[in-house]
Amino acid sequence: MAGSLVRIAVIVGVAGIGAFVHARMTSLPWRTDVPAVQRRLEIKDVVKTHRGNDGSSSEAANAGGKEGEPSLGYGRVSLDELRAAIDDPYVIIIDARPHTEFEAGHLSRSVTPTLNIDAERSFDDPRMSELMSSGLQFVLYCTSTDCDLAEQLYVAMTQMGFNGSQIRIFPPGWEGIEQAKLPTASGPDEWTGFGVPEAPEESAADPNQ
Template identity: 30%
Template sequence: MTSQQDLLDTLAQVARALGNGHRLALLERLAQVETSVETLANTANLTIGNASQHLQHLRRAGLVTAHRSGKQMIYRLTDERIVTLLSLLRQVAETNLAEMERLVGQLFADEDANGALEAVSRDELLAGISSGKVALLDVRPEEEFEAGHLPKAINIPMAQLENMLDKLPRDREIVAYCRGPYCVLSHEAVQRLRQLGYRVRRFQEGYPEWKAAGLPVAS
């Protein structure tokens, strides 16, 4: 006969699968677009063998699923709510762990030395889009952009930024976004564009969080 403890032990399988930073990195990448083991390994700086092992843990916990395409195994998230789960995990850690607060502060320490420009919130970005006062800059790789992005966003991968400045408006504030709250791509874009005289800030979340909130996306 099933007991409450049996249910909790099964639930704990999901928690154990999440208990590894490399697996969280793999989930963040899969929140952008389904992709192969080889690409995931490269993104997370893992060997293909290690990436495969981590993906098997996530698969057994029901967090990812896979299908074969030719000789490759292609992985994807099983459920959009996984993005929400990761967001809640992040929020709890930032609120209750002093070490997390310290690390986040270090990650973006040089973003605005005077504290004058905070990252753009979801509500603020919605208002800016509705009024036409902001231009959206997606600095993720083209493959991720094509799988889904914020409406009317301009895609300029970080590596191509210097060569595609003519795509960016000078008469509006630019809001850069990428894979999520800790993605350094948008941070680097903001730093460089400010040096070049653009009005630019970073969206405090990323494409997956925007989509998980049920907000409009394009592809």
């Protein structure tokens, strides 16, 4: 466990240096003059367009929208892949549902806890910059295949500067998690960042040596 934390810290540190240099050269996408409300509406429109008129199919969103428009392009995570990701310290799992739904129940993990980033408030989440510079993989989920919040969060993250190829979605969402009887927990998301692993304690030097 300690070794995994050290490896994550190294990855985050190296990636963070590159992100800092890049941020100095270009303004971060979410710090523009575009109002957050307008951004949310634009993202909803993008996802709705790709889902089709009824807005009910995640298959439509990824296969291509109406009139042959390109797909949103995200990768999908199978149930077996999600099971493996639960214990993978190099994967961040994000629940894109509103906070009240997350607190009532969400996927439980033994490593980095499942994060709750409400898709409609993602641009306001102060943790996004650290997540973007982490270099880790991301798995998103919301309620079910009828829910488009994970897709909205995917679009928002790519607009912020996340690498879209590092983000995948588990379409069955919370309903699929419950049906598969995966580990769950309740309560708020209290994750504040990766932090810095504590250095191992050194034994006192032998004065006779």
